Amino acid sequence: MRLVATGLLVLMAAIFLAARQFDHLHPAIGYIRAFSEAAMVGGLADWFAVTALFRHPLHLPIPHTAIIPRNKDRIAGTLAAFLRDNFLIPRVVARRMQRVDVARAVGRWLADPGAGRGRLRAGIGRLAADMLEALDQERLGGMAKRALAERLRGLEIAPLLGRALETAMKENRHRPLLDGIVHWAAKILDANEDMIRQMVHERSGSVMRWTGLDETLANKIIAGLAKLIGDMAEDAGHPLRTKADEGLAQLAHDLQHDPDKRARVEAFKNELLDNPALGDWWLGVWESGRAALLRLARDPDRVLSGELGGALRQLGETLQGDARLAETINRFVRRAAVGAASDYGDGIVRLVSDTIRGWDAQTITGRLENAVGRDLQYIRINGTLVGGLVGVAIHTADAVL
Structure with a gap:
């Protein structure tokens, strides 16, 4: 998408140069020249705006550029606060979990496991197998035994x-x-x-x-x-x-x-x-x-x-048909989610915040740019086209007046 946006800008520059050479041949060429000229301005302006988010345009230390690298600590705090206030507060989790029917979703999958076939299911299976094989079984079993013994x-x-x-x-x-x-x-x-x-x-x-x-x-x-x-x-x-x-x-x-x-x-x-x-x-x-x-x-x-x-399919059918059992399971899941948010929410927030603060400027720039870069290049394309249309409108108004 960066190549497309840059190519469109280069195309507008080529059209502008050509229209400038042949402007005297026909009045309509003036509109083409106005479109391409304003499109270059709009495309360059949006290129500057998009680039200024992540780095200094043309490596020049222009004020208020390279915004994200310079403010990564503030971004980390803001993102952590956003997660805490919108996802990890117990009452927010409880309200969101009210709309989640975990029991019937699990029941549908157990009743018809074939519906879950595909790349996602295969990937989850491989991931689970790799994790189970990679873990130190003697150590993990000992940890589980000690945890159970302490609980008892x-x-x-x-x-x-x-x-x-x-x-x-x-x-x-x-x-x-x-x-x-x-x-x-x-x-x-x-x-x-x-x-x-x-x-x-x-x-x-x-x-x-x-x-x-x-x-x-x-x-x-x-x-x-x-x-x-x-x-x-x-x-x-x-x-x-x-x-x-x-x-x-x-x-x-x-x-x-x-x-x-x-x-x-x-x-x-x-x-x-x-x-x-x-x-x-x-x-x-x-x-x-x-x-x-x-x-x-x-x-x-x-x-x-x-x-x-067969037992799992029977369980799935029971989960779908038994409203009281489904409600009991959903209530347990809601309480578990709310308890996890209450017990571990602050820890998750600190993990996110500390992780982002620990990234260097190049890392956070690359990850955010990869996440939203495609949409930002669309902004450049839209800026080029909208700028061209504005240029045509101004040229038309100038010709009429």
Whole structure:
């Protein structure tokens, strides 16, 4: 565009020189001369204005030129203030996020991943894969493990467990757990009948063994345990089930209100976090997750065509059809965005400001000129053409008057 604008200026100069030579041949040539002459003035004026933004025209230290390099620190502060006042204030972020439906947008993409194919999707996949491969996995996994451990250490989990158990009992959601324990006890009894018989036999006297009463006793014990377990499985109001409910209710209360119980839970939690085996397990989970993300980034079509793809498509349809779920997710995203703006907005502003201040004059000139230079060259072209039209208008007025 710079070549086009400069070429148009040179063309106007050539037309002016030619019109000046043949001005006497016809009155219309005077209009051409006036157009080209004024066009040169307009083009040169706009060239000076555009050039003065970034450098000294013709390398002459004319006052009020090279505006951007001389004022880069002020530009940095102004741009940082613009970002802060228009994008990174929590209330501005909240207002803008009100119009963003993240849940349904994600749902549409998950329901039809093929719609996201193209250069952008491939580029994002390559970028994600390169980042995952470039990161120090052992160091990154250790950082994530430490961050998770610190988060858990600062969180008292006993009251949370107590409230969760209390809520589950109010809604009878603990019943499947008790049913599972009863069925598990029945299987354990069936699998260990021989061990029970052996224990009764070893603890019986010689008379009982000689008369076979030990076998009878063992059968009675096994039958009694089996009947007890069967009754508990069939009767939801069985006294032992009631006792279990009472015990769970007391546990839920103690987890929330008993200092000794809460202290024991916290001590157990800290011991668990200090256990090296837990750290090794977490690193294994982290590496498995990283490997899955790498597979997804390298070949998303293959990954999304399997069971994972079906689950993601189902999730996408749910996000589009379930208004309450979508609103919950959007509310969470809005709160996360507002929280990020509140926590990191000033840091982002300082980053922008300090980065621009750290650039030298040539760097900031080159980057801004590359960003808006095409439009500035259009200004030169428009100035050349508008100047020519003004010259024709002035020449016409002069001829008429």
